[in-house]
Amino acid sequence: MTGDHAATAVFAPSDDIVDHAKIDSAKYEEMYKASIDDPEAFWGEQGKRLDWIKPYSKVKNTSFAPGNVDIKWFEDGTLNVSANCIDRHLKDRGNQTAIIFEPDDPNEPAKYITYSQLHVAVCRMANVLESMGVRKGDRVVIYLPMIPEAAYAMLACARIGAIHSIVFAGFSPDALSARINGCDAKVIITADTAPRGGRKTALKSNADAALLHCKDSVKCLVVKRTGDQTTWIDGRDYDYNEMALEADDYARPAEMNAEDPLFILYTSGSTGQPKGVVHTTGGYLLYAAMTHEYVFDYHDGDVFWCTADVGWVTGHSYIVYGPLANGAITLMFEGVPTWPDASRFWEVCEKHKVNQFYTAPTALRALMGQGNAPVEKCDLSSLRILGTVGEPINPEAWNWYYNVIGQGRCPIVDTWWQTETGGHMMTPLPGAHALKPGSAMKPFFGVKPVVLDPQTGEEIHSYPTEGVLCIADSWPSQMRTVWGDHERFEKTYFSDYKGYYFAGDGCKRDEDGDFWITGRVDDVINVSGHRMGTAEVESALVAHAKVAEAAVVGYPHEIKGQGIYCYVTLMNDAEPSEELRKELRQWVRTEIGPIASPDVIQWAPGLPKTRSGKIMRRILRKIAENDFDSLGDTSTLADPSVVDDLIENRAK
């Protein structure tokens, strides 16, 4: 089972990397042990990385007990996130770049925003929001492209104590309105249009469409990105650029409790509609900052580039909050890896002399397919650390990343974590661990991963072993609740395996005790590193008038990691056709967004169901994987013959 890992190549860090690193292997062992033996003392000390308005006297007060899950860190301390990310750096690095903005079009000049400029921009945006009636605790939805104003908006909310909820700019108006209503937002911040990959998304008109389904009182703040014409509703729409010019350039940072919510971020789960993951102020920021520094071995003056979008948690923690809390230089890229051509990422690395580069395996696989020439024409000598996130990385992509991008010089930190965890949970540290391609290796400080037997729920102490991955104790940036539904929080993460946080992933632990994530064990699929609930795609499909029933599963996809495979049963009076297939694909894009586009739609006259009516997804997964020999027992099905039909007509 794990024997295959015994032959795994191991890549020890070079002396250069170890000598430069803040954490070597001895230091890792010492700090990890301290963090587990006495979390109070460890985190009490680490908490000093932040500037507190009122220092905390209590560090950890957490319980995973069934029926009483309650997580509090630094509960009597007060602070402000934007002051920690900006104000405290002004004295020493006011003139240092905070954000490098690289626009979609390589011919448009990059922008370099210093900490002082960031301070002014964020204060102005905070004052604009206040003038629109936003107060502490109010929710603000941010629906912006990857432009500096997205960071200003996040930090402006944090400054006045409003809770932001970012909706990825690739989401449809329907998905957007569901999220605006879900958190009862007072304001949505958007932009006119958003250039990406040489094309433009009409963000404002998406917002207009979404707002038709929201309360009349929701206001819309519009950032000018392209200057394209948009419709305008007086009294509802506000012009950010005009208002910012008038706004005062100072706003006092609100005093927030460590446990006040900082943001809500909707993410897909195995059942129902996306849930609003709630992160709070103190623990989240501390953990984002600390992981950013140690996992990427960030040193003052380094240029750090995380290619994620701020619409995902990776963008929250590793474009904005972690780096800025550390006074770092963080790069924000508006474009895509393959436009104008497959050199773009590497040209940006060369242009801005990037030191740490953090991306997703799906992007690497897509670029690897374009050969080495687009890489070789660029000077990548500034790169020191590479990182991946979002899904397991296959050995081919790992090797290409290591040898072609990193030229055999740069450690790859394969970071396993989740929207729910707020920051990295398992990863090698560059100067501390020899790498095994595809392994997330070791827990970060304070993280207690355990492998449970999925049947008995008992901890497995021996290794090598395989089972479900749980976390035995709280860490500071753990999500605190599901917005408006604490019961769902408990049910989703703490009820299958009592007393543990259940991540939803399976894992192996090899003979050395290193961890390998094997993927989701629930009905969540991972498409290009983005989480998609099969239930969400199903409910989008059945909302179409011609669809009677739908079942969605993931299947292996060369570039995306997993693709979306849909079995669709049509209404009696509907005829299957190529046209209808296209229509359904478009329909799902409109309902959710392009990332939910079905890769395969197979017409299914019937779905395999148990006698009690439960769809047997296990069987559908096997058929989608073209694996017909291990379908398992089909005799309990209400109508076993549907399986033969599905196999016979499996989409080619």
Ligand code: WTA
């Ligand atoms: C998967 C993204 C393997 C995993 C930060 C997890 C990974 C889900 C890795 C969370 C990794 C993330 N190796 N799998 N390094 N990183 N995953 O919430 O299945 O968008 O549960 O957070 O992505 O996705 P999310």
